[in-house]
Each structure stands twice: as structure tokens, then as C-alpha cells.
Amino acid sequence: xxxxxxxxxxxxxxxxxxxxxxxxxxxxxxxxxxxxxxxxxxxxxxxxxxxxxxxxxxxxxxxxxxxxxxxxxxxxxxxxxxxxxxxxxxxxxxxxxxxxxxxxxxxxxxxxxxxxxxxxxxxxxxxxxxxxxxxxxxxxxxxxxxxxxxxxxxxxxxxxxxxxxxxxxxxxxxxxxxxxxxxxxxxxxxxxxxxxxxxxxxxxxxxxxxxxxxxxxxxxxxxxxxxxxxxxxxxxxxxxxxxxxxxxxxxxxxxxxxxxxxxxxxxxxxxxxxxxxxxxxxxxxxxxxxxxxxxxxxxxxx
Amino acid sequence: xxxxxxxxxxxxxxxxxxxxxxxxxxxxxxxxxxxxxxxxxxxxxxxxxxxxxxxxxxxxxxxxxxxxxxxxxxxxxxxxxxxxxxxxxxxxxxxxxxxxxxxxxxxxxxxxxxxxxxxxxxxxxxxxxxxxxxxxxxxxxxxxxxxxxxxxxxxxxxxxxxxxxxxxxxxxxxxxxxxxxxxxxxxxxxxxxxxxxxxxxxxxxxxxxxxxxxxxxxxxxxxxxxxxxxxxxxxxxxxxxxxxxxxxxxxxxxxxxxxxxxxxxxxxxxxxxxxxxxxxxxxxxxxxxxxxxxxxxxxxxxxxxxxxxxxxxxxxxxxxxxxxx
Numbered sequence: 001x002x003x004x005x006x007x008x009x010x011x012x013x014x015x016x017x018x019x020x021x022x023x024x025x026x027x028x029x030x031x032x033x034x035x036x037x038x039x040x041x042x043x044x045x046x047x048x049x050x051x052x053x054x055x056x057x058x059x060x061x062x063x064x065x066x067x068x069x070x071x072x073x074x075x076x077x078x079x080x081x082x083x084x085x086x087x088x089x090x091x092x093x094x095x096x097x098x099x100x101x102x103x104x105x106x107x108x109x110x111x112x113x114x115x116x117x118x119x120x121x122x123x124x125x126x127x128x129x130x131x132x133x134x135x136x137x138x139x140x141x142x143x144x145x146x147x148x149x150x151x152x153x154x155x156x157x158x159x160x161x162x163x164x165x166x167x168x169x170x171x172x173x174x175x176x177x178x179x180x181x182x183x184x185x186x187x188x189x190x191x192x193x194x195x196x197x198x199x200x201x202x203x204x205x206x207x208x209x210x211x212x213x214x215x216x217x218x219x220x221x222x223x224x225x226x227x228x229x230x231x232x233x234x235x236x237x238x239x240x241x242x243x244x245x246x247x248x249x250x251x252x253x254x255x256x257x258x259x260x261x262x263x264x265x266x267x268x269x270x271x272x273x274x275x276x277x278x279x280x281x282x283x284x285x286x287x288x289x290x291x292x293x294x295x296x297x298x299x300x301x302x
Numbered sequence: 303x304x305x306x307x308x309x310x311x312x313x314x315x316x317x318x319x320x321x322x323x324x325x326x327x328x329x330x331x332x333x334x335x336x337x338x339x340x341x342x343x344x345x346x347x348x349x350x351x352x353x354x355x356x357x358x359x360x361x362x363x364x365x366x367x368x369x370x371x372x373x374x375x376x377x378x379x380x381x382x383x384x385x386x387x388x389x390x391x392x393x394x395x396x397x398x399x400x401x402x403x404x405x406x407x408x409x410x411x412x413x414x415x416x417x418x419x420x421x422x423x424x425x426x427x428x429x430x431x432x433x434x435x436x437x438x439x440x441x442x443x444x445x446x447x448x449x450x451x452x453x454x455x456x457x458x459x460x461x462x463x464x465x466x467x468x469x470x471x472x473x474x475x476x477x478x479x480x481x482x483x484x485x486x487x488x489x490x491x492x493x494x495x496x497x498x499x500x501x502x503x504x505x506x507x508x509x510x511x512x513x514x515x516x517x518x519x520x521x522x523x524x525x526x527x528x529x530x531x532x533x534x535x536x537x538x539x540x541x542x543x544x545x546x547x548x549x550x551x552x553x554x555x556x557x558x559x560x561x562x563x564x565x566x567x568x569x570x571x572x573x574x575x576x577x578x579x580x581x582x583x584x585x586x587x588x589x590x591x592x593x594x595x596x597x598x599x600x601x602x603x604x605x606x607x608x609x610x611x612x613x614x615x616x617x618x619x620x621x622x623x624x625x626x627x
Binding site: 111114115117118119120121122123124126127128129130131151204208211212215216217218230239240242244247251254255258259261262263266 | 312313315316319320323327328443444446447448449450451452455456458459463470558561564565568569572580583584587588590595598599602603605606607610
């Protein structure tokens with residue numbers, strides 16, 4: 001575990017991404033300590049610009065933007081992680097089953113995956129949310145989770161298929177290992193990087209999609225999250241009246257966690273695929289070599 | 303040819319699945335959609351229209367499978383019923399009015415983003431770790447995780463409200479009569495700048511990163527070293543050898559990105575009040591205009607499947623191996 005962390009921290013992208021994510025998690029956990037009152041409490045006059053008392057200003061309703069943002073972090077991260085878990089679970093089970101059993105099972109599952117992949121997802125989510133009425137954050141997490149697993153299933157299947165023909169899998173087949181052991185002990189550990197990639201990607205996707213759905217007015221307007229903050233700001237015409245802080249705070253929060261998570265993801269990618277690294281050390285060595293060559297040339301000429 | 307036919311069959315089945323979902327969703331949800339809708343419309347619909355409304359939904363006292371068959375028939379005759387919000391305009395008229403705007407917006411934005419992302423990706427991969435790469439690649443990475451809402455809202459605030467350079471919304475100046483004349487086209491282009499650029503910005507990062515990674519993979523292959531050893535020019539090795547092969551997976555990635563193209567255009571249209579399909583869907587959803595929503599979802603699915611099919615055909619053109627199969 002410590003070794004893994006060391007590898008992570010040696011990669012600059014991964015370390016930076018990890019720092020951002022840890023910061024958000026701490027904020028989400030410490031929300032009651034970081035704020036003094038209920039996020040929906042009216043504490044000031046409407047649309048006060050950022051000041052010492054209200055560091056991020058107040059909303060049209062006179063609520064403190066900072067307090068809402070901190071509590072919103074909690075909701076948004078929770079929804080992201082929950083949907084991410086659902087997506088990863090379905091995607092991994094479908095992908096692994098298809099790859100391991102092959103034949104008709106594979107064809108059926110692969111077909112289902114491809115169909116889900118070509119359906120327009122956001123419009124579908126919008127319609128589902130509309131038919132369900134104004135849905136709370138948990139319901140949003142579940143519907144996003146249940147509709148977004150196809151990409152992960154496809155990638156997991158492709159990777160598992162290449163594993164299936166490796167010698168160690170065939171060997172364990174020959175010695176008669178039970179199916180559950182083949183899948184859970186032999187194949188799964190070799191798929192961990194792709195599963196992790198899938199999980200982080202789904203969390204980003206969910207956070208963005210949740211904010212989008214709520215911004216469009218399909219969420220529960222009483223819950224506190226980045227999306228409902230955007231929705232309230234839009235309804236208060238925050239942009240046109242010049243109250244940019246009401247919009248900017250949740251926007252910045254979404255962008256930064258998105259960047260953090262994708263840095264983490266690209267770090268993981270680089271660690272497991274060394275070709276993608278930017279060759280910092282090798283580049284330096286080559287420059288040094290050129291310099292040495294030049295010096296030698298000068299010496300020779302002299 | 304067999305490959306193309308097989309894909310075509312796949313899309314037909316996919317469309318049927320989507321249509322079935324579209325049929326089932328309102329029937330599985332709590333409450334009767336027609337009643338919710340009538341309550342929402344509050345008197346804009348005459349009571350005698352209720353019967354007709356129920357019928358356009360297929361809520362007739364018939365067994366489910368007969369309702370389903372009738373519904374499938376209505377798809378093939380393009381009869382999606384009447385809109386509730388814009389009663390009594392037929393849904394199909396609203397859709398055909400909105401479709402060109404969405405095609406214009408998404409088409410321009412995707413072509414721009416794909417061309418730019420691919421070219422920049424090739425360049426960044428070629429001089430990996432160089433100045434261009436270390437500037438552009440992290441930027442693309444960051445862009446990739448910026449949601450369309452944020453880009454559109456920021457553009458709206460900066461360029462329309464603060465600087466007042468561009469109009470805040472709609473596809474053209476409503477004072478002008480739609481025509482092919484100079485002033486109208488000019489107004490249309492000015493109104494398109496922000497939606498196209500913000501949708502393009504959302505997409506470009508992803509294309510760049512995929513192309514860069516594919517290209518780096520290709521640059522390590524033996525045939526590239528051979529081409530270099532033969533003394534071919536840099537440009538030839540870069541574009542005719544490495545990039546051509548790196549383009550294949552990037553075309554697949556393009557097909558997968560179509561979902562985010564439609565999603566992104568939905569948001570962009572709502573923020574800029576652009577009169578396309580996305581905005582129409584949003585209006586329909588807010589007004590709980592179910593005939594409109596259902597027709598809309600079918601059209602969007604059809605658009606997405608057609609786009610996917612076009613990508614498949616492009617793939618055949620790019621990869622000679624598929625032509626023989």
C-alpha cells in the first residue's frame with residue numbers, strides 16, 4: 001500500500017490530482033466544522049458582493065455562498081462516488097462475464113452494451129428525470145449509475161479478452177480451478193488499473209451530469225449541491241444583474257474537482273503505460289549529451 | 303459491404319430498442335401522464351381534446367401489445383401527435399423547424415474541434431515534452447473536465463454581458479425576416495459565434511488527448527523507425543505514416559464522443575436560448591409536454607444513430623482491411 005502511494009507521488013500529475021481530491025474529501029467531511037450555520041439560512045441582504053463577513057458573497061435569497069458551496073461539496077461528492085460505484089460494478093460484471101464465457105453470452109452482453117452506447121444519454125436522463133418529477137440527489141445518482149455503465153463494460157471486456165489467452169489463465173484452467181477463483185483471483189487483479197480508470201472517469205462524469213441536470217431544473221430545488229446553486233443563480237438572473245460570484249463559486253468548484261480527478265486518471269494511465277510519459281529525465285539526458293558533443297567538437301577544432 | 307450491412311442491421315435494432323424504451327417509460331412511471339399534462343396546461347387545452355390527447359399517447363383501452371403496435375406504426379408515419387405547450391401545432395412541425403439549427407451548431411462545432419484537436423495532437427506527440435506539448439496538453443486535459451454548462455455560462459458572462467461584444471441569445475436578430483440576404487446571414491453568423499465556440503471548446507480537449515496518445519503509440523512502432531531510416535521527410539513520416547494509422551482509433555473515439563456532442567449542444571442551446579432540438583426538449587420537459595418529449599427523443603436517437611453510421615462508413619474508407627472483409 002505504501003509502495004503504491006510512493007509510485008503515485010513520484011508521478012507529478014497523479015500527485016497533484018490526488019492532492020486536489022483529498023482536499024475536497026476533507027472539505028466534504030468537515031462541512032459542519034467549516035461553516036457556522038444551516039446552508040439554507042438567510043444571513044444577509046440579497047446579492048452582497050464578496051466581503052470579509054461573506055467571503056464569497058451572498059445569493060439572491062441572501063444565503064451565504066461559501067456555506068452553500070461547502071455543503072454542496074458533500075452532496076456532489078457523495079452522488080459522484082455512489083454513481084461511480086454502481087457504474088463500475090455493472091461495467092465490470094458485464095465486461096468480465098462477457099469475456100470469460102464467450103459465445104452466446106458474450107454476443108448478447110456485447111450487443112446490449114453497444115446499444116446502450118449509441119443512445120443519446122443526456123436527453124434520455126433528462127426525460128427520465130422529468131417523468132420521475134423533481135428528484136433528489138440519491139435518485140440522480142442511481143439513474144446516472146444505471147444508464148452509464150456501457151463504456152466501462154466495453155473497455156473491461158476488451159482488456160479481459162486479451163487476458164484470457166495468456167498462459168497463466170490457461171494453466172489455471174488446466175489444473176481445474178473453479179470459475180469464481182479464475183475470475184476473482186486470476187483475472188480481476190490484472191484488471192484493477194482499468195477498473196480504477198473507469199471508476200474515476202465515472203465520478204467526473206456523474207458530478208458534471210448531476211450539476212447539468214440540476215441546472216436545468218430537474219433536481220430537488222431544496223437540496224444543497226453545486227447544481228442547485230447554479231439553478232438558483234440562473235433563476236435569479238445572476239449573470240445579467242452582475243452578481244457573478246453566485247455563478248462563479250459552483251462553476252470553479254466543479255472545474256477544479258474535474259481537473260483534479262482527470263489528472264489522477266491520467267497519472268494512473270501513465271504509470272501503467274510508460275510510453276505516455278513526457279520523457280522528462282531522458283530529455284534532460286539528451287540535452288546534456290548534445291552539449292558534451294558540442295564541447296568535444298570545439299576541443300577537437302582547437 | 304457486408305460490414306456496412308451488418309452495422310445497418312445493428313442500428314435498426316438499436317433504434318427499435320430505443321423506441322421501446324420511449325414507449326415504456328411513460329407507462330412505467332407513477333401517475334397518468336395525460337392527467338399531469340392537462341393539469342400543467344391549465345385550461346389551454348379544451349376538454350374535448352383530452353380524448354384525442356389520450357389517443358396520441360396510445361392510452362386507449364386496449365391490451366398493451368396492440369398499443370405497442372399502434373405506437374410503432376405512428377413512428378413510421380412520422381405522426382407524433384400534437385404538442386401541448388404549442389397546442390395545436392403538430393410535434394413533427396416543431397421538430398423539423400428546430401433540427402436545422404442543431405445540425406448547423408453541432409456540425410460546425412464538431413468539425414472545428416475535431417480538425418483542430420487532431421492537428422494539435424499530432425504536433426504535441428511529435429515533439430513530446432517540447433514547448434508546444436507542455437503548453438497544449440495540460441490545457442487540453444483541463445478542458446476535457448470542464449463541463450459544457452460552465453463554458454457556456456462563462457462565455458455568456460464575459461462576451462455578452464460584461465464586454466457586450468456578442469448577442470446574449472437566440473439564433474438571429476428577431477427583428478429580421480428569415481431570408482438568404484446579407485443582413486440576415488450576418489446576424490445568423492454573429493449569433494452562432496458563441497454557441498459554436500463554446501461547444502467546440504468542450505469537445506476539443508478530448509480529441510487532442512486521444513490523438514496525442516494514439517500518435518505516441520504509433521511513433522514507437524518499427525515501421526515508423528524504418529521510414530525515418532529510409533530518409534523520408536519529417537512531414538511524410540508524421541502525416542502519411544504515423545498520423546494515418548493513429549487516426550483509426552481516434553475515429554472510434556469520435557463515434558463514442560457523439561453522445562457528449564448531443565449532450566453538450568443541449569446545454570449550449572439552453573444557455574444561449576438557441577432554437578435547436580436541445581432547447582425544444584428542455585422546453586418540453588419543463589412544460590411536461592409528453593408528446594413533444596417522446597417525438598424529440600426519437601428524433602435525437604435517430605440523429606445519433608445516423609451520425610454513428612456515417613462514422614462507420616468513414617472507418618471503412620480509412621481502413622482497407624474492412625473493405626475486403
